[in-house]
Amino acid sequence: MKNNTKFDVKDLDLYYGDFKALKAVNMAINEKEITALIGPSGCGKSTFLRTLNRMNDLIEGVRVEGSIRLDDEDIYGDIDVIKLRSRVGMVFQKPNPFPMSIFDNIAYGPRAHGIKKKSQLNEIVEKSLRRAAIWDEVKDRLKRNALGLSGGQQQRICIARALAVEPEVLLMDEPTSALDPISTLKIEDLATELKKDYSIIIVTHNMQQAARISDKTAFFLLGELLEYGETDKLFSNPVNEKTEAYITGRFG
Numbered sequence: 001m002k003n004n005t006k007f008d009v010k011d012l013d014l015y016y017g018d019f020k021a022l023k024a025v026n027m028a029i030n031e032k033e034i035t036a037l038i039g040p041s042g043c044g045k046s047t048f049l050r051t052l053n054r055m056n057d058l059i060e061g062v063r064v065e066g067s068i069r070l071d072d073e074d075i076y077g078d079i080d081v082i083k084l085r086s087r088v089g090m091v092f093q094k095p096n097p098f099p100m101s102i103f104d105n106i107a108y109g110p111r112a113h114g115i116k117k118k119s120q121l122n123e124i125v126e127k128s129l130r131r132a133a134i135w136d137e138v139k140d141r142l143k144r145n146a147l148g149l150s151g152g153q154q155q156r157i158c159i160a161r162a163l164a165v166e167p168e169v170l171l172m173d174e175p176t177s178a179l180d181p182i183s184t185l186k187i188e189d190l191a192t193e194l195k196k197d198y199s200i201i202i203v204t205h206n207m208q209q210a211a212r213i214s215d216k217t218a219f220f221l222l223g224e225l226l227e228y229g230e231t232d233k234l235f236s237n238p239v240n241e242k243t244e245a246y247i248t249g250r251f252g
């Protein structure tokens with residue numbers, strides 16, 4: 001394993017009952033980079049993303065074969081899944097703040113991990129909101145319900161909530177598909193800023209977005225990883241003709 005590899009995925013198969021949704025995926029994902037997962041609807045992008053923090057465990061009938069190492073640990077071995085999910089945070093397509101105050105949203109994870117001291121929580125909340133580039137917009141209304149914010153603000157609250165437990169990786173499943181263009185750019189700028197400290201893996205249907213922000217791109221088709229490499233190269237000079245057809249909008 002190269003020393004900047006965050007995830008090392010080997011011969012990964014995933015079944016939903018009898019249906020094989022991921023087929024022999026091999027992929028080394030670098031730390032402190034943005035890796036984009038692209039491909040037509042139903043090709044397995046979200047399924048793959050969820051294997052990285054074992055969110056698929058929550059779905060009945062799922063079976064995983066092969067291995068995924070996070071740093072040097074097999075995450076399908078005998079590990080603490082709760083700890084894994086605090087190391088590997090997740091942000092979803094639809095902003096999903098909890099129906100509680102902005103402060104309580106961000107303090108939720110740290111409190112669940114046993115942090116009770118008000119001064120410490122204050123510090124974590126401020127730091128997380130600053131990192132998610134939303135502190136200035138909400139610092140005067142931390143006690144208000146997070147559901148009163150705009151969609152773009154709610155998504156940054158969700159990113160702050162994920163950051164509050166000090167993860168190493170952020171998984172983002174189409175984080176901007178429900179947002180307007182300006183909010184989308186804010187999240188893209190934020191992701192670019194965050195990659196200095198975190199490894200980011202993002203599912204996107206937006207090819208321009210993948211080209212704009214990612215270092216590496218993975219093209220999935222029918223459960224297979226068809227092509228994976230430097231984003232600039234994959235978009236300018238793809239090896240596989242199906243990749244080319246997809247990125248030039250000829251299918252999907």
Ligand SMILES: Nc1ncnc2c1ncn2[C@@H]1O[C@H](COP(=O)(O)OP(=O)(O)OP(=O)(O)O)[C@@H](O)[C@H]1O
Pocket residue numbers: 016019021039040041042043044045046047048059
């Ligand atoms: N919970 C589930 N049970 C059974 N099959 C599932 C389940 N979730 C996904 N699948 C199937 O697995 C395949 C991959 O789905 P997945 O959602 O990972 O694709 P995707 O590339 O993320 O699609 P989209 O871009 O539409 O979100 C699809 O054929 C889908 O129908």
